[in-house]
Amino acid sequence: MILPNGTTVAVVDGKKLRLFRNDGTETRIQLVEETIAGIQPANRRPSPRSRNDPTKPHGLRRKKDDFVARAAAYLDRLILDRKIISLFVVTDPWTLGELHRHFHDATRETLIGELLGRDFTSSSVGSIEAALTRA
Helix, strand or coil, X not given: CCCCCCCEEEXXXXXXXXXXXXCCCCXXXXXXXXXXXXXXXXXXXXXXXXXXXXXXXXXXXXXXHXXXXXXXXXXXXXXXXXXXXXXXXXXXXXXXXXXXXXXXXXXXXXXXXXXXXXXXXXXXXXXXXXXXXXX
């Protein structure tokens, strides 16, 4: 895979977000992990549905939904503040779908690619680089 220098790589699942910047060349990926200032709570109003509604997500699913919404808002803020110029997302299919539901139009325009597969949030930098190189 060719990943432009300076591209931000977001590795995300329903519990964790890690950000990396490609400091390598386009053909030799070299990721440097960046610190995350903190993900703020999502601006979500409580649902008017009752607690017993079977279509309403509960427990762990609700926590994952909320985290992905907060991660998307965090990425949106970085892109709107021009701290991210190009974005590549590494995630599982469900999380990607949720991210796309919440992304701002500017974030969608900044997104240059996606790698779907297993959860890489706990993987080493070398494993993530290898997966991106193979893609």
